[in-house]
Amino acid sequence: MSPMLGIMASxxxxxxxxxxxxxxxxxxxxxxxxxxxxxxxxxxxxxxxxSASAYTFTQATSANQPTTxxxxxxxxxxxxxxTNDFLLSTAASSTWIYLHNAQSTMFFAFKSTVNTTEAVxxxxxxxxxxxxxxxxxxxxxxxxxxxxTRGVGGSYVSSNASSNGVLNTAFTYVTVIQDATxxxxxxxQDTRIKQGSAIKNNVQTGAVDNGxxxxxxxxxxxxxxxxxxxxxxGEILIYNxxxxxxxxxxxxxxxxxxxxx
Amino acid sequence: MWNWYEWNSQEDFNAWHNAxxxxxxxxxxxxxxxxxELDPTAPVTTExxxxxxxxxKWIALVQDEQAxxxxxxxxxxxxxxxxxxxx
Numbered sequence: 001m002s003p004m005l006g007i008m009a010s011x012x013x014x015x016x017x018x019x020x021x022x023x024x025x026x027x028x029x030x031x032x033x034x035x036x037x038x039x040x041x042x043x044x045x046x047x048x049x050x051s052a053s054a055y056t057f058t059q060a061t062s063a064n065q066p067t068t069x070x071x072x073x074x075x076x077x078x079x080x081x082x083t084n085d086f087l088l089s090t091a092a093s094s095t096w097i098y099l100h101n102a103q104s105t106m107f108f109a110f111k112s113t114v115n116t117t118e119a120v121x122x123x124x125x126x127x128x129x130x131x132x133x134x135x136x137x138x139x140x141x142x143x144x145x146x147x148x149t150r151g152v153g154g155s156y157v158s159s160n161a162s163s164n165g166v167l168n169t170a171f172t173y174v175t176v177i178q179d180a181t182x183x184x185x186x187x188x189q190d191t192r193i194k195q196g197s198a199i200k201n202n203v204q205t206g207a208v209d210n211g212x213x214x215x216x217x218x219x220x221x222x223x224x225x226x227x228x229x230x231x232x233x234g235e236i237l238i239y240n241x242x243x244x245x246x247x248x249x250x251x252x253x254x255x256x257x258x259x260x261x
Numbered sequence: 262m263w264n265w266y267e268w269n270s271q272e273d274f275n276a277w278h279n280a281x282x283x284x285x286x287x288x289x290x291x292x293x294x295x296x297x298e299l300d301p302t303a304p305v306t307t308e309x310x311x312x313x314x315x316x317x318k319w320i321a322l323v324q325d326e327q328a329x330x331x332x333x334x335x336x337x338x339x340x341x342x343x344x345x346x347x348x
Contacts, residue, residue, distance in 0.1 A: 033295075034294040034295040035293060035294070037293075037295075038292065038293060039291060039292060040289045040290065040291050043306070045304060045306050046291060059306075060305070060308055061306070061307075061311050062306055062309050062310065065306070069294060090304075
């Protein structure tokens with residue numbers, strides 16, 4: 001192959017990363033687009049999704065509001081998450097059933113400064129034994145941890161923990177692929193750090209619960225005063241399907257280029 | 262900076278909370294960050310803080326500059342709620 005053909009055949013390079021995510025998202029939250037952020041004195045009362053549904057995630061209590069316009073990543077605005085901050089979807093909890101009983105693909109661009117306890121990225125699980133829903137978290141020992149619950153204490157649809165130390169306290173992006181009814185346990189949840197290989201450690205085989213999740217979708221913390229992200233959030237993308245390998249890579253390249261990681 | 266302060270009862274907290282909200286002109290309207298324009302479609306911020314009962318004390322996050330006369334708590338952060346992780 002000639003040098004010229006080699007360049008052409010190399011395809012998409014870092015300089016040619018997509019400038020927008022793959023179409024079809026059901027939720028797109030983008031902190032770099034400050035038009036989607038409502039704030040008062042830097043405290044965020046609402047983050048609005050850029051999908052056609054325009055879902056709103058709100059917080060009416062100042063002490064629990066993330067902060068905007070105080071931190072950047074790769075020159076772009078991010079939301080700063082304290083130890084007590086969360087945003088809650090105003091949509092009915094039933095809106096998010098597919099995140100625990102069907103297929104989905106999620107992408108998160110974030111930083112958590114917590115490596116010694118659980119820091120929640122996204123959840124609709126009530127965080128009580130026997131609740132229905134899911135969560136994605138940066139867990140003890142710098143693990144990426146995802147779980148789908150089914151309303152039965154001690155029994156899960158899926159519980160997928162990475163090995164220790166795959167995350168750190170730097171800004172990064174991760175992918176979470178869910179197929180809750182897959183007959184093969186290991187295929188029910190698949191997570192990736194940046195563009196790394198698939199992490200598929202689930203051995204749980206519980207049947208899904210088709211009821212509503214315990215809460216509507218919560219960004220950055222469970223209820224209560226613990227388990228908050230305690231870092232920064234750049235972007236969240238959610239699809240109600242499993243994207244193709246090519247489209248997953250496109251979104252990973254988009255996030256890598258946009259956030260400089 | 263927000264820190265934890267404590268009250269002996271929910272009634273004490275409610276009285277303080279109502280006063281601080283009046284002082285700070287709550288509810289607060291939201292503004293679009295990009296344009297600075299008032300966003301009439303966004304929900305207003307209705308509460309300054311929220312109290313929680315921890316070890317028989319009502320505690321809440323308060324900005325230090327608004328905490329005159331309040332008692333800072335020496336409680337450690339409360340333990341995480343019950344986890345439902347797989348073993």
